[in-house]
Amino acid sequence: MNVYGSSMKPTSHRIYWIVAGVTFLTLLVSAGVRSTPGVLIIPLEQSFGWDRTAVTFPLAINLALYGLCGPFAAAFMERYGIRRIMIIALSLLAIGTSLSSLMKSEWHMAILWGVVVGLGTGLTSSVLGAVVANKWFKERRGLIVGMFTASGATGQLIFLPLFAKITSSYSWQAVVWVTSAASLIVVLLVVWLMRNKPDDAGVLPYGAVEASEVDEQRQTNPFVSVVNGLRAGIRSKDFWLLAGSFFICGLSTNGLIGTHFIPHSIEHGIPEVRASSMLAVIGIFDIMGTIASGWLTDRWDSRWLLFWYYGLRGFSLLLLPYAIGESSFGLVLFIVFYGLDWVATVPPTVRLCADSFGKESGVVFGWIWASHQLGAATAAFGGGVLHSLFGDYQLTFLLAGLSCLVASGLVVKIRKNNKPVVRHLA
Incomplete structure (x- = not known):
């Protein structure tokens, strides 16, 4: 039986927003799980006596798998269906987070948070939003991708202050149980x-008027699609420019700020709950910036949008080491400017990828997303190593800021108004 009702007309818009809403909630919970380690770093160090490098190594595995799953997730969604992959991914999140309450050793964290949770979040990465947007929306794709991307900031906004409060009032184990319960609830919504x-x-x-405008789902071997997607990508200059700039995007966002901002703030005398709340406020500006970016992507040259996004982010990161130790005005300035383009880069990057690779952009974007998360893993582990060596994050933030300025130069070299270079990969 059709859950939406047998009397539903094809022109009704209700179904599109139900699917978009369930996808948004899935991405939101996944973002909540991904944001958890930033709150747990210091409690885990205090509970087990681990150093910063030991705690961040599993997080680097997590972020790397989160990205490397992207191209496979897109191919699996094409072969087995979006719904089934979402159920598997959310189940992995529930299992990994709940079992982590029992961990005692560093390798336990590496397996549970690094591998199991990494695979779960990887299957619900931004690739999910891109695939759903491309399948369900012919029009307003930029806006929809912007909304899906903003789910990460919304999850951060909702969960970070809550997790910090739970950690300070109860224990870090209570936090992982909350994340597990949230994952199970969303599994039920996806099934329904x-x-x-x-x-x-x-x-x-949405927006299509003829059946001929609908892309057919090809029953191809997902591994063949993934390999062929990579083969097609590496022959394109634009792929390397997108992958290189997106590597820097990951390095300068969830790998750096998402992992190290709270510990950095605590070391400068800011209580954990307040630090988490500041990161959540960044999420508020991120929601506004990302949705606005989706709207702008439908109307402006995506290359120049990315130029300004990366440049703005770079200058804000160069400011951070000095802002956090000085007046509150500098920190507020950082929160606003950095927050507005935390993930505003995603809608124009998805658009440029679609322009270049047409129907196969889902798998190719998966590889570009993998580059993003390899950058994030580099910052998560590299930031921990540099902190262990120098005792602070100043050099880490400065290097990330300069990298963003490099990314600004890369994106303007992408060809304008590309015709798709790939039509069929399998």
């Missing part, structure tokens, strides 16, 4: 409401 493609509900993609 999610559909793989518009045809399953008897509708066309």
